[in-house]
Amino acid sequence: MSADVSSAAAEFARRQQSPVQRLQHQLHGKPWLSPLFLLLVAFIAFFISTPTFLTANSMGILLQQTAVVAALAVGQTLVILTAGIDLSCGAIMVLSMMVMASLSKDDGMPSLIGLLLGVLLATGAGLLNGFLVTRINLPPFIVTLGTLSIFTAIALLYSGGSSIQADRLPDLLNFLGKGFGIGQFRLTWGIVVVILIYAVMAYVLSQTAWGRYVYAVGDDAESARLSGVPSKRILLAVYTVAGLIYGIAAWILIGRAGAATPNAIPDANLASITAVVIGGTSLFGGRGRLIGTLIGALIVQTFAFGLSQLGVDQQWRVLATGILVIVAVAIDQWIRKVKS
Amino acid sequence: MTVTDLEVAYGGVPSGKEHIYEQEPVLSARNLVITFGRVVGLDGVDLDLYPGEVLAVIGDNGAGKSTLIKCLTGAYVPDSGTITMNGEPVHFKRPQDAREAGIETVYQQLAVIPALDIASNLYLAREERRKGPLGSVFRMLDKKGMEKRAGESVQNLGIQTIQNMGQAVETLSGGQRQAVAVARAAAFGSKVVVLDEPTAALGVKESGMVLDMVKQLRDKGLSVILISHNMPHVWEVADRIHIQRLGGRAGVVTPETHDMGEGVAIMTGAKKLADGS
Numbered sequence A: 001m002s003a004d005v006s007s008a009a010a011e012f013a014r015r016q017q018s019p020v021q022r023l024q025h026q027l028h029g030k031p032w033l034s035p036l037f038l039l040l041v042a043f044i045a046f047f048i049s050t051p052t053f054l055t056a057n058s059m060g061i062l063l064q065q066t067a068v069v070a071a072l073a074v075g076q077t078l079v080i081l082t083a084g085i086d087l088s089c090g091a092i093m094v095l096s097m098m099v100m101a102s103l104s105k106d107d108g109m110p111s112l113i114g115l116l117l118g119v120l121l122a123t124g125a126g127l128l129n130g131f132l133v134t135r136i137n138l139p140p141f142i143v144t145l146g147t148l149s150i151f152t153a154i155a156l157l158y159s160g161g162s163s164i165q166a167d168r169l170p171d172l173l174n175f176l177g178k179g180f181g182i183g184q185f186r187l188t189w190g191i192v193v194v195i196l197i198y199a200v201m202a203y204v205l206s207q208t209a210w211g212r213y214v215y216a217v218g219d220d221a222e223s224a225r226l227s228g229v230p231s232k233r234i235l236l237a238v239y240t241v242a243g244l245i246y247g248i249a250a251w252i253l254i255g256r257a258g259a260a261t262p263n264a265i266p267d268a269n270l271a272s273i274t275a276v277v278i279g280g281t282s283l284f285g286g287r288g289r290l291i292g293t294l295i296g297a298l299i300v301q302t303f304a305f306g307l308s309q310l311g312v313d314q315q316w317r318v319l320a321t322g323i324l325v326i327v328a329v330a331i332d333q334w335i336r337k338v339k340s
Numbered sequence B: 001m002t003v004t005d006l007e008v009a010y011g012g013v014p015s016g017k018e019h020i021y022e023q024e025p026v027l028s029a030r031n032l033v034i035t036f037g038r039v040v041g042l043d044g045v046d047l048d049l050y051p052g053e054v055l056a057v058i059g060d061n062g063a064g065k066s067t068l069i070k071c072l073t074g075a076y077v078p079d080s081g082t083i084t085m086n087g088e089p090v091h092f093k094r095p096q097d098a099r100e101a102g103i104e105t106v107y108q109q110l111a112v113i114p115a116l117d118i119a120s121n122l123y124l125a126r127e128e129r130r131k132g133p134l135g136s137v138f139r140m141l142d143k144k145g146m147e148k149r150a151g152e153s154v155q156n157l158g159i160q161t162i163q164n165m166g167q168a169v170e171t172l173s174g175g176q177r178q179a180v181a182v183a184r185a186a187a188f189g190s191k192v193v194v195l196d197e198p199t200a201a202l203g204v205k206e207s208g209m210v211l212d213m214v215k216q217l218r219d220k221g222l223s224v225i226l227i228s229h230n231m232p233h234v235w236e237v238a239d240r241i242h243i244q245r246l247g248g249r250a251g252v253v254t255p256e257t258h259d260m261g262e263g264v265a266i267m268t269g270a271k272k273l274a275d276g277s
């Protein structure tokens, strides 16, 4: 085809697009743009309504509150990118937390070994999810619905339902709750770890072959298989890596909560899914960015934190989160229509 | 197999190319059977593909053409039967096994990933990494390099309407997607290239380019299996034509010994090869 014909075609394509369609195209390529916009709007709104909102002190608290869900949401993003879902992430985190705390409480086991065993258990729990999904061919929703109950029950049985306070735990387990200040702005080591997890996994997803396979399997598993992608191995690895990340989240949670408590974050499972979905990752798989998830987690916490600073009843926060989720999925559906 | 069976199966060899058929087939299948529940996909099919030949496979819808090549390329594992490459038995469990053995395939459903860009699709499951520690330790992909070489592969096919290798495949037209899939097979096939209806969505000009590419591959010494419903295309490029009917092989003819009408008659069962050849 000659150059002027193809440029005429481009011209044709350009003229066809209304501003709304152009926006749709932009969002299609960069699905995290709309959550970023929402986050900015929320920040401005809360800044205008509550003078204390945008202070270094509050920002530090906001980040600390976001850390645990943000960490869980990394694993959740991996799973959702493969068109799966992980309902068991919070349960795995709590089980792992109770195990690492019990093993190393009151100078029991060397703290490093207790910590590693806890993280290893979470990794194994993820592997079990992956095994059931890839080898027994069960839908991820069913698998993780089952393991959600199983891991929750084991955590409660194992811990007897009681918490272990920070003073009975070794320094290593409490370490991620400690931190340093930059002026008024206080960062914990837990936040640093979360940022590291995001950086590493964002690199893996965008710069390595493995990351490409995750998207390929999620977008079209059969085509990926026919193209030579070892689909099952990738899926198994995704659930396992997710488990590992939940184990690290358990460590962060001990620091944040100042104790190992079986019911520390009862809504962690759903909160992580919410963060991923609001962050623009498609529940249908193959589409999304980790940066979106981080923004999504921040949005949820910003609403919660901002509204509580305004003295709004906690139920309004829950309600607002619900609306956000539905709007986010509606936007995703709309963006996906670009294809046809 | 008896001697008369062989005569029925082979409607001769293309004249002037006899030497090709004195060699060992590069890919050979015997008595392939595959069932899907109660549906019989293949009912004891034989196939021989010689080095440097274009073997067309024709047959009605549902005759088992795609199923046959899926069994040959590891996408399906046949229930029984044997497959050999250069005389050695092979057991492909997955498509990448066949790929590693030098067989590239464009499946009928294309097997491209819509969300990934063209270059990523071309290099899917054979990504190239950066040189030095960035690649070996940090596993970083050589995106620039792959994009550049992907551009060359697509250019070789002469599809100029595809400009940007960073474009997601879902933004391409059906024919352009097909071109991407064909370019991938042509670029990486080292022994055998299998094309399942590669021109189905292509315009006249683009179809011609794919046929030229098939000839180029043959001239390079590769073997091509070409499935097509387009009889003029088949009679133009094929050295031999494998006719598939009702899950079995009705026979093999050459464009010299049989014309299109006869081929179609055998395909539809109006004519039996034993009488006609």
Ligand SMILES: Nc1ncnc2c1ncn2[C@@H]1O[C@H](COP(=O)(O)OP(=O)(O)OP(=O)(O)O)[C@@H](O)[C@H]1O
Pocket (backbone or CB within 6 Å): B036, B039, B040, B041, B059, B060, B061, B062, B063, B064, B065, B066, B067, B068, B108
């Ligand atoms: N995965 C499968 N599950 C069940 N049946 C199948 C499957 N694959 C193929 N078949 C059946 O096997 C038979 C042959 O199908 P196949 O796709 O090989 O036909 P084809 O010759 O390629 O036809 P077309 O020209 O339409 O592409 C059909 O009856 C089909 O229904």
Ligand SMILES: [Mg+2]
Pocket (backbone or CB within 6 Å): B065, B066, B067, B108, B196
């Ligand atoms: Mg077919």
